[in-house]
Amino acid sequence: MKTIYYGILFFIISSSSAQEVLENVQPLSNKARKGYLYDATKDNNGNTDVIFKMKIDKKSDAVAFEKYSFDKSLKFISSSDTQEKKAIISDRETTSLYAYVGGSSSFDVLSMKLKINKVVALKTWNYKKQQFETKKIISDETVKFKNDNGKTYKGYAAYNSFKDAKQNLFCLTKIDAKDKAVADQFIFLLIDENLEFQEKPVGLNGSYSLVFCEQLKNENIAMIFAPNKGAGDI
Secondary structure, three states: EEEEEEEHHHHHHOOOOOOOOOOOOOOOHHHHOEEOOOOOOOOOOOOOOEEEEEOOOOOOOOOOEEEEEOOOOOOOOEEEOOOOOOOOOOEEEEEEEEEEEEEEOOOOEEEOOOOOEEEEEHHHHHHHHOOEEEEEEEEEEEEEOOOOOOOEEEEEEEEEEOOOOOOOOEEEEOOOOOOOOOOOOEEEEEEEEOOOOEEEEEOOOOEEOOOOEOOOOOOOOOEEEEEOOOOOOO
């Protein structure tokens, strides 16, 4: 007979703070024996739920869940059928801005004339992964800034928010100086969903090249610039 040796599991989870070892052996139902341990959680009161997952039918992908509940002293409370707590969200249409910029080489980040595209996509919810995925691209067109100032920006890097709800776009660009004695200027462009942008110069004194640019997990952007030959300090 399969049983839950939950005292061992509990001791492993709580060994850093436990003053004593608690054990309990609880028989499983017939259907739970055919499944496997899916999850174990502990609430604020110290009670613990152990969930088993099992297939309903060998010929189907349908599954069932059974929950075993224990109090903080590992005394068995009850077992019950339960549902996996996952969201079910309908398909939705999203609008995003994307920028076409240069790529990277082994020594430098390249650039190209900045081009902004507006993309309308149909997103579908992946139940298993609990995230939206692109189902279909409805439209993809190149657009112009509403507050276009006539400048030609060279695009080096562009990043979106990881969240679909945010449509703002961050671009690192550069404008070629008309005077050869003056260094080209790197500029940040912050573009909103209304296709209007704010321009902010990067505070570099002298001539520099962008050698690294990457978006971090917290959505911040890390950049490394190196002075060109003969350029002064930052």
